[in-house]
Amino acid sequence: MSKKILLIILTITLIVSLGWTEGKQEEKGVIYLRMYYPVGVAGALAKLMDSMVADFNKSQNEVYVESIFAGGYREAMEKAQTAFLAGKPPDVAVLDAPTLLTLLDINAIIPLDTFIDQEGGKSYVDEFIPAFMKIARHDGKIWSIPWQRSTPILYYNRDFFREVGLDPEKPPATWDDLRNYSRKLTKTDTSGQVSRWGVEIAINFWLFKPLLLQAGGELDNEAGTKISIDTPESRVVFNFLLGMANEKIMPAVKQWAETVNDFTAGVTGILYNSTGALTHIRKSTKYDFNTAFLPAYKRRVCIEGGGNFFIFKTTKTHEAAAWKFIKWMTKPENTARWSLGSGYIPVKKAAFNIPEYKEYTDKWPQALTAYKQLMEVDTERNMMTHRVNEIVKLVNSTTEEIMGGADLDATLKQAQAKADKILEAYQ
Numbered sequence: 095m096s097k098k099i100l101l102i103i104l105t106i107t108l109i110v111s112l113g114w115t116e117g118k119q120e121e122k123g124v125i126y127l128r129m130y131y132p133v134g135v136a137g138a139l140a141k142l143m144d145s146m147v148a149d150f151n152k153s154q155n156e157v158y159v160e161s162i163f164a165g166g167y168r169e170a171m172e173k174a175q176t177a178f179l180a181g182k183p184p185d186v187a188v189l190d191a192p193t194l195l196t197l198l199d200i201n202a203i204i205p206l207d208t209f210i211d212q213e214g215g216k217s218y219v220d221e222f223i224p225a226f227m228k229i230a231r232h233d234g235k236i237w238s239i240p241w242q243r244s245t246p247i248l249y250y251n252r253d254f255f256r257e258v259g260l261d262p263e264k265p266p267a268t269w270d271d272l273r274n275y276s277r278k279l280t281k282t283d284t285s286g287q288v289s290r291w292g293v294e295i296a297i298n299f300w301l302f303k304p305l306l307l308q309a310g311g312e313l314d315n316e317a318g319t320k321i322s323i324d325t326p327e328s329r330v331v332f333n334f335l336l337g338m339a340n341e342k343i344m345p346a347v348k349q350w351a352e353t354v355n356d357f358t359a360g361v362t363g364i365l366y367n368s369t370g371a372l373t374h375i376r377k378s379t380k381y382d383f384n385t386a387f388l389p390a391y392k393r394r395v396c397i398e399g400g401g402n403f404f405i406f407k408t409t410k411t412h413e414a415a416a417w418k419f420i421k422w423m424t425k426p427e428n429t430a431r432w433s434l435g436s437g438y439i440p441v442k443k444a445a446f447n448i449p450e451y452k453e454y455t456d457k458w459p460q461a462l463t464a465y466k467q468l469m470e471v472d473t474e475r476n477m478m479t480h481r482v483n484e485i486v487k488l489v490n491s492t493t494e495e496i497m498g499g500a501d502l503d504a505t506l507k508q509a510q511a512k513a514d515k516i517l518e519a520y521q
Contacts, residue, residue, distance in 0.1 A: 121245075127159045127185040132170035132401060142435040148420050157415045159186075167401065168483055171196070174406070178202045183406040186416040188241050191229045191402040192478035193257070195318045198232065201481060203404045205235040209417040221426075221442050223465075225398050225473045238402035239420050240441035242370065242432065245300055245396050245464045248386040249357055249365040249375060254279055254290070265386035269308075269334060272364070272389045276343040279363030290345040293364040294353040295335065297497065299489040300399055301366050303477050305331045308391040313489075315499075318479040319520040323492065324510035330391075332496050339497060346497045369464035370400065372437030376458065385463040387471060395472040400438060439464050480520045486514040488512055 129147070133139045140163045148159040161467035164170035167190040174187045175196070181203065197203045210218055219227060219236070226240040252262035258278040266272040276292025283289045295301055303313045309343040311327025314320070339346035348356070350367075357365040366388070375383065388396050403423070405416045422428065430451040433440045444463070445451055455461050467473075479485045492509040496502055 116391075122348070124155065125157045125411060127157060127415055127419065128169055129159050129161050129410060129419070130164040130174050130187040130189075131161060132164055132167045132190075133189060139436050142432070146423065146428065146431065150419060153422065157418055159419055160363070168486075171483060175200065178406060183408060185406060185408055185412050186419060187404050187406065188401045189238075189404055191238060191400065192476050192482050194229065194232060194237055194404075195478060195480045196482055197299075197404065198237070203237060203408055204407055204413055205230050205237055206239065206405065206417070207235055209414075210236060211506060213421070220443065223439070223441060223443060223468060225468045226441055229398065229475050229478060230402060231417045238294075238404045239424060241401055241403050241424065241429075242436065243398060243400040243441050244370040244436040244438055245367045245398055245467055246304055246366055246388060247369050247464050247467065248388055249367060249383055250263045250386060251279075251360065251363045252384055254363040254380040254381075262382075262384070265384065266389045267366070267387075268389050269391045273334075273338060273341075275344070276338060276364060277341070280343045282342075288342055288345075291345055291356070291358065293318055293338065293366070294348050294356055294362040296348050296350045296353045297494045298350055299477055299493075300368075300397070302331065302489060302493055304388055304395060304397050305334075305391075307395045307397070307474060308388070309334075309394050310392040312476045314479050314485075317520075318482075320515055321477075321479060321485060321489070321513045321517070322510075323489065323513060324506040327334040328506060329502065332502055335497065336502075346499075347494055368399065368437075369461075370436055370438045372461060373435060374437070376437075376460075380477070385460040387463070387467045393472065394472060396467050397474050397476050398468070399476045414439075433461070437461070439468070479517060481516055484516050485513065 131143055143163050147159050151158050162184070164173045170187065171193050174184055174189060177183050179201065222240055226243045227236070230236050230238045230240065231509060248265055250265050256260040260278060266275045272293060279290065279292040280288060281290040306313050306327055309327040309330040311325055312322060335344070338344040346451045353362070353365055354367055354371050354375065356362045357367070358375055360381055369385075372385070403420045405413055405420070424442060426440070427448055428444040429440040429442045430448040432438060433445065434451065434454055440446060440451065446455075475504050477485070488509060492505060496505050
């Protein structure tokens, strides 16, 4: 039997199996829901998600949720969008919060205000960390509920700081500090090859935007209809990054997962990455490390990020059941549980008072860095535009081209023209 025929048979079997399972559940009077979820950063979080969903299923006998791992954020969005357009959407999904406008463009999701009003309205919303609710709102309505939320933070190796005479309790606070510290931390072998980088900053729009904000720029507008990449502030950012790459204190081109592995292995002294990588880094490195706010330039600013729960348009019964599930998952004790297993920031304020979580943060104060950054530093919305996956791809590829040696002015001009073309229908 050919592999192609076997794949077709397995696919049909899966579809039939899912339909049979759903039918049996519905026959028993149990509402059957499918939930798509991603794993967006380092760490084995699928088992934790499946365990939490199983606990929800055991907690009551009215709703049964099947948790379906859908890849990374981009893959999960593509699968959810494809399923909706094919007439078989997930009932609920954890998706990258900035996909909101794309989901609205295809009329795939429902507003949550009616459910929220039933829970107390403003008093319910106020239970969440305010910075995480910004990206959930559009056109006067709330469309999603925060779940695995994060900010970019700085990780630094205190052992290496001590080795080169830097104070392990004083991370770089400015761009100048970052450059100077990275010079000291960089090591080369006898052949002149770098054996340890001073700093690593992955090619990623989510790290580029806070740098641009710190330089006084703005990447995307509030309506999500325009990005501004061919700007003087973009040149400031790229000249800063290229300067460190040319000094050979930072690799010019590194991808997200590579940088996390390099930090845990001691290949870099400083790392820009997500707080969502904290648990993985803590469990994977032998080094003494700490976390810190992002270094500042003209502004002291960060952005939020991560995934929210969305409810897809299905039936009133399924939508209400999906809300019941979301309410349970975002109880303070459950958001604390997710944070303990992942490193993401608990989305409910009350989670920080859960005894198990307080014990954890007393032992690992690094876990509070991202939360403190949200409270103490200007926080702006993650990049959110229409056709956001295309814009993300464009910003990332533009950054990689420039860091790889392409002409700065010409590449930025081309990128701006492409961005304008992608978003012209919304302007």
